[in-house]
Amino acid sequence: MLHWFNYLFILIFTAGLFLLLVLDSRKMILYALGSVLLMAFVINVQIWPFTFALSKLITGMMAAIILHTSPPVPAQSVLGAGRTGKVFRATALAFGLVLIVFSVPTVSSFLSVNPEQLLISLFMMVCGFIQLGISQNPYRVFLGLITVFLGFEFIYGSLERSLLINGMFAAVDLLIALVGSYLINNSFEDKEE
Amino acid sequence: MNAPIIWIILPMVVSAILLFFLEKSRIVITIGLITSALLAIFALFQPIGHVLKVGPISIDIIPELSFLGRAFLLENSDRFTLCLIFFTLTLFIGGLKVANQPAKFVPLGLAIASVMTAALSVQPFLYSAVFVEFAVLLMIPLVTVRGTMPDKGVIRFLIYLSMAMPFILFAGWILSGAQASPSDETWRALAALFLSVGFAQWLAVFPFHSWVSQFSQAVSPYFSSFIFSLLPVVTLLIVLDYVSSLVWLREAGYLSPIIRTVGIIMIVTSGIWAAVEQDLKRLVSYTVLYETGFALLLISIQSNTSISLLYQSFVPRILGLSLFGLSLSILNGHGSSLLVDDLKSKVKNFPFITISILISLLGIIGLPLFAGFSYKYESLRMIGGDGAAPIIWIMIGMIGFLISAIRVFSKATIPSTEKWEIHESIIEIVFLCLGSLILVLIGWIPQVTQGLISGLITNLPVLK
Numbered sequence: 001m002l003h004w005f006n007y008l009f010i011l012i013f014t015a016g017l018f019l020l021l022v023l024d025s026r027k028m029i030l031y032a033l034g035s036v037l038l039m040a041f042v043i044n045v046q047i048w049p050f051t052f053a054l055s056k057l058i059t060g061m062m063a064a065i066i067l068h069t070s071p072p073v074p075a076q077s078v079l080g081a082g083r084t085g086k087v088f089r090a091t092a093l094a095f096g097l098v099l100i101v102f103s104v105p106t107v108s109s110f111l112s113v114n115p116e117q118l119l120i121s122l123f124m125m126v127c128g129f130i131q132l133g134i135s136q137n138p139y140r141v142f143l144g145l146i147t148v149f150l151g152f153e154f155i156y157g158s159l160e161r162s163l164l165i166n167g168m169f170a171a172v173d174l175l176i177a178l179v180g181s182y183l184i185n186n187s188f189e190d191k192e193e
Numbered sequence: 194m195n196a197p198i199i200w201i202i203l204p205m206v207v208s209a210i211l212l213f214f215l216e217k218s219r220i221v222i223t224i225g226l227i228t229s230a231l232l233a234i235f236a237l238f239q240p241i242g243h244v245l246k247v248g249p250i251s252i253d254i255i256p257e258l259s260f261l262g263r264a265f266l267l268e269n270s271d272r273f274t275l276c277l278i279f280f281t282l283t284l285f286i287g288g289l290k291v292a293n294q295p296a297k298f299v300p301l302g303l304a305i306a307s308v309m310t311a312a313l314s315v316q317p318f319l320y321s322a323v324f325v326e327f328a329v330l331l332m333i334p335l336v337t338v339r340g341t342m343p344d345k346g347v348i349r350f351l352i353y354l355s356m357a358m359p360f361i362l363f364a365g366w367i368l369s370g371a372q373a374s375p376s377d378e379t380w381r382a383l384a385a386l387f388l389s390v391g392f393a394q395w396l397a398v399f400p401f402h403s404w405v406s407q408f409s410q411a412v413s414p415y416f417s418s419f420i421f422s423l424l425p426v427v428t429l430l431i432v433l434d435y436v437s438s439l440v441w442l443r444e445a446g447y448l449s450p451i452i453r454t455v456g457i458i459m460i461v462t463s464g465i466w467a468a469v470e471q472d473l474k475r476l477v478s479y480t481v482l483y484e485t486g487f488a489l490l491l492i493s494i495q496s497n498t499s500i501s502l503l504y505q506s507f508v509p510r511i512l513g514l515s516l517f518g519l520s521l522s523i524l525n526g527h528g529s530s531l532l533v534d535d536l537k538s539k540v541k542n543f544p545f546i547t548i549s550i551l552i553s554l555l556g557i558i559g560l561p562l563f564a565g566f567s568y569k570y571e572s573l574r575m576i577g578g579d580g581a582a583p584i585i586w587i588m589i590g591m592i593g594f595l596i597s598a599i600r601v602f603s604k605a606t607i608p609s610t611e612k613w614e615i616h617e618s619i620i621e622i623v624f625l626c627l628g629s630l631i632l633v634l635i636g637w638i639p640q641v642t643q644g645l646i647s648g649l650i651t652n653l654p655v656l657k
Binding site for chain 2 (some may be wrong): 073132133136138141145148149152157159160162163164165166168171172175176179182185186187188189
């Protein structure tokens with residue numbers, strides 16, 4: 001770890017991920033994702049140039065807000081929207097996080113990526129995969145895709161700093177959010193003849 | 194003028210303009226048709242890197258366009274691919290009205306073709322993964338219907354194809370490290386693993402194929418056949434370029450057996466599913482898996498002849514799929530169900546649709562005198578040199594598809610007391626007859642298409 005206080009940021013980051021997965025309120029989900037991205041920014045800015053770290057925060061927030069503008073869709077989770085589903089999602093995330101915590105030292109030395117960055121990116125990817133895996137709600141699916149890609153970008157950004165590739169990542173994130181928002185809005189319009 | 198401006202930026206600009214005129218569908222279709230046809234013809238006849246002289250004006254077609262330190266490179270060897278992409282688009286825009294599909298296909302189709310071309314031309318090559326992701330995202334608005342929630346199949350399509358991007362990018366990063374220390378086996382193995390997972394997701398290779406049938410069931414058969422005509426072909430070309438550029442990978446002893454086994458599994462499983470499939474929309478997806486299986490077999494042979502054959506096979510494949518999609522779309526447009534059981538005596542009302550479905554199916558199977566025969570026969574002949582077992586398995590897959598064609602034929606021609614009454618319109622009959630005729634002619638005189646294509650196929654990827 002770079003600094004002892006990063007533990008605190010990672011703790012808030014993890015709590016944000018749990019809330020992202022468990023909460024039903026769209027507003028709260030937006031706040032949770034915002035806090036996750038903010039904590040990621042605080043960690044990234046210690047390693048990356050300020051503008052580069054900021055670009056990831058802004059892209060993530062813009063994608064989340066674009067997706068948030070779509071109307072709410074009734075929950076269609078495979079496991080239901082009830083308490084059992086929430087417990088399952090939280091448990092799945094907890095197991096994923098434990099697995100990552102144990103594998104981070106090896107992977108970190110293998111990829112030569114800072115452990116904090118690796119930890120947050122893998123946490124985000126696991127959280128995204130859980131959303132993709134168990135939800136059929138388009139909002140959740142697109143949110144899951146954005147979460148996975150943002151997580152991947154934190155690792156990949158440490159490996160490859162090319163302006164073009166990182167610009168394209170930002171475009172992919174925003175396009176996912178736009179397509180998701182279009183798709184959800186589209187489903188609420190009058191039926192095509 | 195740079196070639197990427199012509200084949201990437203121009204269609205994108207036209208697409209953006211057309212988005213504002215969607216209400217005027219006739220104009221949108223006409224402009225889209227002219228643009229895509231011109232781009233296909235231009236790719237067919239104009240050598241890249243040469244000067245184009247039109248009266249007093251001379252335009253130098255430069256192959257490269259630099260952008261933010263990276264480049265888009267379209268060379269003469271890419272003309273076949275360009276021709277294929279824009280010819281496919283022309284074909285589908287041409288049949289749009291007949292298939293009774295919305296005009297949004299035109300701008301989205303142009304944008305998809307443009308992004309696919311960018312995916313094939315971007316340097317370094319690993320960035321192609323991001324462009325394919327853009328294309329996939331553009332396909333989502335194309336296949337969704339207003340007023341309905343996106344289907345499970347569409348969501349799965351998006352997830353599976355999107356997940357390929359991180360795998361391929363990560364493999365690309367590992368490879369750049371592995372090239373610095375080529376002796377490191379661990380890095381190579383890891384790169385090969387990531388690449389194979391990414392490519393398997395793109396090509397819907399077993400075991401990442403489950404979305405294909407769900408997707409084709411969920412969307413219009415016309416759009417699914419367009420996507421399945423373009424996406425697997427472009428991704429196959431990207432795979433070939435990747436493998437060709439990595440000497441250690443193409444020389445690896447495990448490459449050919451793995452690709453061949455996966456190809457055979459795809460042919461057998463898709464054949465078995467096709468034999469028992471009730472929904473004709475889902476049958477479209479099995480034909481794609483079957484064709485991809487054959488494409489993998491040809492890649493596994495790793496010779497110049499097999500790769501040349503693979504390129505040639507794209508033409509009957511795209512034509513067969515487009516005719517299949519068009520027939521199903523017209524049938525659906527007449528309010529008919531697309532279940533095999535509901536085809537009872539349909540030959541009396543829809544004789545041309547029934548015949549077109551059969552011709553496209555038999556062409557895809559590779560029966561003698563039909564479009565896919567020449568290259569499927571050649572593939573079997575090449576594979577046969579290594580023993581009889583693969584041939585037997587492939588034949589099982591082919592028989593499965595033949596059973597499905599026979600089921601369609603027997604259901605559609607069940608005798609009934611109903612009188613003959615053709616419900617197809619003249620324009621539908623013209624399109625269906627034209628498509629069927631081209632497919633049959635390709636089967637009868639394959640050397641004509643081979644002659645046309647062989648001039649364009651230069652600098653094939655080297656796999657051995």
